[in-house]
Amino acid sequence: MSTREMVVLTDVKLITCIVQRDAAETIIAAARAAxxxxxxxxxxxxxxxxxxxGVLGFAVNVxxxxxxxxxxxxxxxxxxESMYLAGNLDIPGAGxxxxxxxxxxxxxxxxxxRDKLAG
Amino acid sequence: xxxxxxxxxxxxxxxxxxxxxxxxxxxxxxxxxxxxQLTPHLEADSEGHYKDYLPGKLILDKADVGRLLGPxxxxxxxxxxxxxxxxxxxxxxxxxVLLRSAVADSWLISFGLFAAxxxxxxxxxxxxxxxxxxxxxxxNNLPKKSPLWLVLSIVMLLGIGVTFAEPxxxxxxxxxxxxxxxxAPYLWVLLNQxxxxxxxxxxxxxxxxxxxxxLRFLQGWSLKPFxxxxxxxxxxxxxxxxxxxxxxxxxxxxxxxxxxxxxxxTVPLVLSLGIGIAAAAGKxxxxxSGFGIVTLASLFHILAVMSLxxxxxxxxxxxxxxxxxxxxxxxAPAAAWWQRSPVMEILGGMRAIIPLVxxxxxxxxxxxxxxxxxxxxxxxxxVLCVVGMxxxxxxxTYGLARLGAQSGGTIPAAFTAVSxxxxxxxxxxMLGVFLAMIFAWVLGFFATMAEPALNALGxxxxxxxxxxxxxxxxxxxxxxxxGVGITxxxxxxxxxxxxxxxxxxxxxxxxxxTWLSNEEFVNIAWDSAGxxxxxxTVPLVLxxxxxxxxxxxAVEGFGILSMASISPIIAVLSTGLWVQRRAQLRTRxxxxxxxxxKGAVA
Numbered sequence: 001m002s003t004r005e006m007v008v009l010t011d012v013k014l015i016t017c018i019v020q021r022d023a024a025e026t027i028i029a030a031a032r033a034a035x036x037x038x039x040x041x042x043x044x045x046x047x048x049x050x051x052x053x054g055v056l057g058f059a060v061n062v063x064x065x066x067x068x069x070x071x072x073x074x075x076x077x078x079x080x081e082s083m084y085l086a087g088n089l090d091i092p093g094a095g096x097x098x099x100x101x102x103x104x105x106x107x108x109x110x111x112x113x114r115d116k117l118a119g
Numbered sequence: 120x121x122x123x124x125x126x127x128x129x130x131x132x133x134x135x136x137x138x139x140x141x142x143x144x145x146x147x148x149x150x151x152x153x154x155x156q157l158t159p160h161l162e163a164d165s166e167g168h169y170k171d172y173l174p175g176k177l178i179l180d181k182a183d184v185g186r187l188l189g190p191x192x193x194x195x196x197x198x199x200x201x202x203x204x205x206x207x208x209x210x211x212x213x214x215x216v217l218l219r220s221a222v223a224d225s226w227l228i229s230f231g232l233f234a235a236x237x238x239x240x241x242x243x244x245x246x247x248x249x250x251x252x253x254x255x256x257x258x259n260n261l262p263k264k265s266p267l268w269l270v271l272s273i274v275m276l277l278g279i280g281v282t283f284a285e286p287x288x289x290x291x292x293x294x295x296x297x298x299x300x301x302x303a304p305y306l307w308v309l310l311n312q313x314x315x316x317x318x319x320x321x322x323x324x325x326x327x328x329x330x331x332x333x334l335r336f337l338q339g340w341s342l343k344p345f346x347x348x349x350x351x352x353x354x355x356x357x358x359x360x361x362x363x364x365x366x367x368x369x370x371x372x373x374x375x376x377x378x379x380x381x382x383x384x385t386v387p388l389v390l391s392l393g394i395g396i397a398a399a400a401g402k403x404x405x406x407x408s409g410f411g412i413v414t415l416a417s418l419f420h421i422l423a424v425m426s427l428x429x430x431x432x433x434x435x436x437x438x439x440x441x442x443x444x445x446x447x448x449x450x451a452p453a454a455a456w457w458q459r460s461p462v463m464e465i466l467g468g469m470r471a472i473i474p475l476v477x478x479x480x481x482x483x484x485x486x487x488x489x490x491x492x493x494x495x496x497x498x499x500x501x502v503l504c505v506v507g508m509x510x511x512x513x514x515x516t517y518g519l520a521r522l523g524a525q526s527g528g529t530i531p532a533a534f535t536a537v538s539x540x541x542x543x544x545x546x547x548x549m550l551g552v553f554l555a556m557i558f559a560w561v562l563g564f565f566a567t568m569a570e571p572a573l574n575a576l577g578x579x580x581x582x583x584x585x586x587x588x589x590x591x592x593x594x595x596x597x598x599x600x601x602g603v604g605i606t607x608x609x610x611x612x613x614x615x616x617x618x619x620x621x622x623x624x625x626x627x628x629x630x631x632x633t634w635l636s637n638e639e640f641v642n643i644a645w646d647s648a649g650x651x652x653x654x655x656t657v658p659l660v661l662x663x664x665x666x667x668x669x670x671x672x673a674v675e676g677f678g679i680l681s682m683a684s685i686s687p688i689i690a691v692l693s694t695g696l697w698v699q700r701r702a703q704l705r706t707r708x709x710x711x712x713x714x715x716x717k718g719a720v721a
Contacts, residue, residue: 038623052177055499056184058248059191092187 007109011073012102015080016066018046019087019095024065029067030086034079042066049093060093070105153437187680192240194595199239202655206566207232210526210659213558218529221464224521231518233349235655241325241503244654245625249500250388252491255481258392271330278326278416280475281385283318284508289373302440303368303642305432310372313431320427321376322557324420325385329392332415342414342642348417354623361619369620371677373424374684376660383415414645417684464516466616469510476501519655520662527666535671554612555607562663563605563683567598567657573647580643588643588698593691597647600690605660608679612668618678625685632692639693647691 005078017027021043028039046064050057070077076099088094139424161169179187193665211222224229261270331345357374360366483489490495534551546554567573577590611621633641657680 049177051186051493052174053179056177056179056187057493058244058496058499059187088382091190092183093187098477116435 002061006106007048007114008109009105010103012075012105013071013073014100015069015071015076015083015097016100017069017083017087017089017095017097018064018066019064020046020093021065023087023095024067025085027067027087028069031067031079031105034082035075036069036079038069040068040093042068042099053093057093064095070102158250170396187461195240195244198235198494199236199243202569203232203239203519204656205569206562206659207522209565210522210563213426215531215645217554217558217710218532220529220532222522223525228522228525231514231516231521233496233514233518235514235518238507238509238514239655240507242507242511245346245502245504245507247499247500249497249502249504250476250479252493252497252500253483254388254392254477256489256491257479257487260489261392261482264487269486270336271379273486274329275323275326276334276478277388277392278385279319280327280478281388282322282325282472284475285385303364305428306368306372308426308431308435310370313427317424317427318424324423325416328417328419333392335662338672342645343633343636343638345415346641346645349415349422350626350630353418353421353425354626356422357619357622360425360428363432367430367617367619369425369428370622371681373421373428374618374622374681375677375679376420376424385701392457403414405456414642417426423579424440429434464512465509468505468512471508472501472505477556515658519658523659524666528670529667530667531670534613555609555613559606559609560602562602562660564602566659567687568594573597576643576647582632584639584698586693587702588640592698593643594649595660596690597687600687604683605679605685606666607686608682609667611682612664613671613677618681621678621682621687625682625689629685629688629692632689635691636695636697640692640699644688644691645697671710 015031024039024041028036028041029084037054042065044064044066045062047062047066050062053060067083069079069083077103080097083097084090087097089097159172161172163169207228211225214220214222254594261273264275334341334344334694337630357370360370483491533546533554534548573594574590577593580588580593581590607621610616611618633645636644660679660683661677665679673690
């Protein structure tokens with residue numbers, strides 16, 4: 001019988017990126033290339049720029065994808081930046097992204113990694 | 120852990136000060152701006168109330184507009200180009216390499232194809248922005264607010280409206296000009312003088328199908344009995360018409376309409392309405408409820424068109440038609456300005472969309488008393504729809520139809536003498552017919568593989584059958600089916616086989632297979648025929664068939680599309696039976712094995 005234990009991670013940041021539908025895939029690929037371990041996508045509806053663009057607003061999809069990426073505080077700048085570039089967030093209406101501090105996180109950590117860190 | 124807020128704040132301040140680390144991590148030039156500087160500052164009036172903030176309109180400079188629209192437009196353009204260009208290139212290459220004749224009017228055709236791509240792109244976008252909000256709004260609200268009979272009658276009218284709006288229906292109307300009145304008087308009269316009534320009866324068939332499909336949603340009826348009671352009388356009527364001396368020529372037209380009506384307008388609009396109704400009745404859970412309408416829609420109007428043919432036959436005799444036609448061609452010197460090329464397409468495009476929109480708008484305002492949100496974008500979408508339809512119609516006339524007719528007219532040069540091709544026949548009869556068959560098969564196979572709707576269907580099917588029916592298997596089955604169907608259709612024209620000889624055994628076989636298969640596969644198989652015939656394939660194949668028929672001087676060149684509809688049904692049903700049988704065999708094998716080795720096999 002092995003006792004179950006939990007590893008709590010600190011120095012964690014959450015990058016949230018809200019973009020138009022179908023844009024998430026390339027952004028996640030960029031985030032992973034920059035070292036992010038994984039991402040979660042939610043579907044959502046958003047509004048704001050679309051209304052203010054008038055007729056041009058048709059090019060902005062109301063359906064959004066919300067990408068959540070958990071990264072370490074050392075990676076955060078690099079991942080943040082490559083997601084920005086991959087998502088072309090400098091285009092009007094393309095989306096918005098932000099970083100929030102995360103107090104702690106826990107997930108599956110392979111035993112070998114755990115042992116190495118402990119040792 | 121457990122930092123006090125103060126020390127956390129200090130730490131983050133400390134982090135921000137590590138400028139060297141920051142620079143090493145960052146490649147972009149970052150400029151920090153306080154968000155406070157960008158948000159509006161509300162000012163209180165003298166009583167201390169804050170006024171509501173109204174954001175002004177964003178004005179973009181030209182570069183930003185370009186960056187906003189550039190990727191948006193190019194993505195959609197490429198999507199449509201992918202459906203059109205491979206087919207066009209294939210047709211042109213086949214004509215130049217194997218038939219050794221240059222593509223005539225190549226500039227005009229290229230321009231036409233470009234127009235078709237642009238038109239489709241605009242139309243699809245307009246559909247999404249302009250028409251779909253209506254469909255969704257009505258689908259969600261109508262069943263909640265109105266009694267069932269009103270819902271069903273609106274569904275019926277909508278079925279008629281969407282048929283007129285279907286882009287490929289124009290191809291059918293333009294096909295009428297080629298028919299020789301002396302050889303097929305009733306076909307000529309249906310396509311030339313009764314065109315509107317023809318489309319109307321097709322629409323009525325679609326409407327009725329939508330009504331029954333909706334009822335099927337609500338009651339959870341099986342699709343099988345619907346298929347039996349529709350196909351059997353349709354086949355009976357086909358046999359009756361096939362025996363009739365003058366009427367057998369309209370069989371091809373009647374069956375071909377099926378492929379035309381189930382296009383990019385009908386399917387999503389009718390489906391969104393049906394799904395809305397089912398959801399409102401609380402019965403939208405069945406993942407299969409979306410199927411069936413398309414099938415019924417493509418069967419009912421066959422009945423409708425054939426009945427119309429019978430009606431026409433009972434009112435006028437062939438001699439009267441021929442007399443009036445010769446009189447017409449003698450008295451009418453030239454088409455009026457509104458019947459000539461660019462104007463006709465413009466009027467056609469407007470006539471297709473505007474009544475549908477007016478009807479939807481009336482339902483929304485009068486019956487539902489709802490207001491549309493984002494009006495300017497919806498209006499813009501509708502304008503896109505109309506413009507897209509017009510441009511697509513132009514592309515249809517100058518590009519798709521012309522190219523299809525041309526290659527249809529040139530291919531017979533492989534095995535018989537054709538006036539436009541020197542030294543034809545190019546090959547021996549057997550080899551030539553064989554080449555034409557290969558050509559037809561490849562055309563059908565790849566046109567279907569490229570159809571985006573099939574991809575979507577494949578994914579649905581894979582999820583529905585939890586992986587038993589793979590997406591690839593379905594796509595292969597349908598594409599091979601369409602390839603074989605188009606090949607059979609071409610053979611039908613070459614050897615002048617009456618269409619009934621092919622349709623009656625084909626559909627009888629399909630009925631037997633339907634009886635053997637389970638409900639899910641029946642739904643998938645019968646619907647797969649409808650989705651494969653998109654707005655590009657239909658006009659191209661229709662025009663090809665007509666040109667082909669003209670070149671080998673057949674009476675009519677219809678029938679290819681109907682063969683392309685029945686073959687995938689049979690292909691998918693048999694594949695389904697095979698998949699099912701394999702699954703059964705495996706479970707039987709498993710049950711025979713000792714319990715401990717089961718895990719290893721599974």
